[in-house]
Amino acid sequence: MKVKTRERILSASLALFNELGEPNVTTLLISDELDISPGNLYYHFRSKGDIVTELFERFQDEIHDLLAIPDDVQVDLEQLAFFLHLLFESIARYRFLYQDLVNILSRYENLQKAFRAILDRKESGFRLLCQSLERQQLIRLNETQTDALCRQLTMTVCYWSSFDSLRDLKDRRQANPGRGVYQVLHLLMPHLPQQVQHEVLAISQDYR
Amino acid sequence: MKVKTRERILSASLALFNELGEPNVTTLLISDELDISPGNLYYHFRSKGDIVTELFERFQDEIHDLLAIPDDVQVDLEQLAFFLHLLFESIARYRFLYQDLVNILSRYENLQKAFRAILDRKESGFRLLCQSLERQQLIRLNETQTDALCRQLTMTVCYWSSFDSLRDLKDRRQANPGRGVYQVLHLLMPHLPQQVQHEVLAISQDYR
DNA sequence: GTCTATATTAAGATAGAC
DNA sequence: GTCTATCTTAATATAGAC
Numbered sequence: 001m002k003v004k005t006r007e008r009i010l011s012a013s014l015a016l017f018n019e020l021g022e023p024n025v026t027t028l029l030i031s032d033e034l035d036i037s038p039g040n041l042y043y044h045f046r047s048k049g050d051i052v053t054e055l056f057e058r059f060q061d062e063i064h065d066l067l068a069i070p071d072d073v074q075v076d077l078e079q080l081a082f083f084l085h086l087l088f089e090s091i092a093r094y095r096f097l098y099q100d101l102v103n104i105l106s107r108y109e110n111l112q113k114a115f116r117a118i119l120d121r122k123e124s125g126f127r128l129l130c131q132s133l134e135r136q137q138l139i140r141l142n143e144t145q146t147d148a149l150c151r152q153l154t155m156t157v158c159y160w161s162s163f164d165s166l167r168d169l170k171d172r173r174q175a176n177p178g179r180g181v182y183q184v185l186h187l188l189m190p191h192l193p194q195q196v197q198h199e200v201l202a203i204s205q206d207y208r
Numbered sequence: 209m210k211v212k213t214r215e216r217i218l219s220a221s222l223a224l225f226n227e228l229g230e231p232n233v234t235t236l237l238i239s240d241e242l243d244i245s246p247g248n249l250y251y252h253f254r255s256k257g258d259i260v261t262e263l264f265e266r267f268q269d270e271i272h273d274l275l276a277i278p279d280d281v282q283v284d285l286e287q288l289a290f291f292l293h294l295l296f297e298s299i300a301r302y303r304f305l306y307q308d309l310v311n312i313l314s315r316y317e318n319l320q321k322a323f324r325a326i327l328d329r330k331e332s333g334f335r336l337l338c339q340s341l342e343r344q345q346l347i348r349l350n351e352t353q354t355d356a357l358c359r360q361l362t363m364t365v366c367y368w369s370s371f372d373s374l375r376d377l378k379d380r381r382q383a384n385p386g387r388g389v390y391q392v393l394h395l396l397m398p399h400l401p402q403q404v405q406h407e408v409l410a411i412s413q414d415y416r
Numbered sequence: 417g418t419c420t421a422t423a424t425t426a427a428g429a430t431a432g433a434c
Numbered sequence: 435g436t437c438t439a440t441c442t443t444a445a446t447a448t449a450g451a452c
Binding site: 213244245246247248251252 | 437438439
């Protein structure tokens with residue numbers, strides 16, 4: 001017994017949730033997957049909701065660390081792309097949350113407030129990053145534009161992977177965070193000066 | 209018995225699906241709402257899936273008509289905004305489909321192909337509209353930009369209303385298509401020449 | 417900590433009377 | 435067309451032995 005059962009339950013649940021969708025995964029399926037009894041599973045978690053909640057908390061911690069952006073951050077475009085990559089990866093690791101968001105938040109009401117806080121945190125993060133680009137004269141936005149852009153960015157990181165996975169719902173094992181980075185960079189592109197656009201275009205091709 | 213029961217079932221189901229989420233609505237709840245027996249409901253529809261499928265087909269018809277855009281369409285920006293408004297309204301009327309998309313498509317596999325076709329149709333529609341704007345010199349896009357933009361537009365009309373409704377999950381009765389139009393117009397904005405931007409900004413304020 | 421067996425609940429669906 | 439009564443299935447969860 002190298003890895004504790006509790007931990008194995010969490011990791012198997014996460015894999016199954018992502019692959020099949022959380023509502024389609026029963027506690028029986030999870031215990032089957034691990035070759036343990038359903039009773040054993042319920043010894044470690046008092047309910048399926050507790051598993052979901054604990055996974056959510058781990059996601060929350062990850063995202064919290066990632067979005068701890070200092071007010072005076074200086075990022076170049078390469079670093080920005082890398083940040084986006086990490087963000088899309090985090091979200092992809094817990095993509096089951098996003099794929100049936102309304103359903104999950106309505107069945108596990110305890111997650112609603114925290115989830116909204118994550119969205120707010122994302123939008124604030126994008127705002128800081130835009131400001132950093134502005135300080136470097138890499139971008140020029142008025143307030144209205146910033147609002148719309150940051151909201152659009154927040155929505156895109158939320159839903160891109162779900163949208164992308166509609167192409168083939170068969171193969172849900174993998175997600176491709178690179179395509180998301182590509183898409184987001186193209187959201188910024190039209191706001192950049194000509195020569196910077198070419199630079200970003202080159203970066204975006206790498207992520208494609 | 210003015211309105212036929214079958215029709216009443218469809219319309220009550222749609223309302224409940226949109227408000228509570230399709231997975232949270234049981235056949236019993238639907239029949240309760242209409243003060244008919246569950247047996248009666250099953251006389252009219254052989255399964256809950258049949259109700260979902262029929263509602264989907266109505267949505268499909270609506271969207272099909274709306275997206276029947278001629279190749280050589282000429283639209284000004286006002287008309288474009290109005291088109292977006294109609295599109296967001298159609299989607300809002302059947303928003304239950306989008307709010308738990310992965311879940312619904314995985315449980316009703318018969319809808320997958322048709323749903324993907326709708327997405328393709330949307331993207332093609334946006335492509336035609338972009339081309340129309342280009343012919344009028346209102347916008348200037350290369351091929352890469354057009355691809356990224358049309359994909360972004362498609363994703364936005366899909367998920368905007370879900371995203372917007374995360375603000376307050378309590379009140380799911382209403383959706384506000386105007387905010388979506390605003391958001392989409394701001395996606396186009398940076399691609400437009402200065403003076404046109406002001407015009408679109410004014411239009412977008414009306415929809416806010 | 418883990419198992420087997422079982423209770424509980426609820427949803428989807430059907431049968432047969434009216 | 436509509437009702438009542440009931441069946442079937444399956445998921446969440448618990449009890450008690452090992």
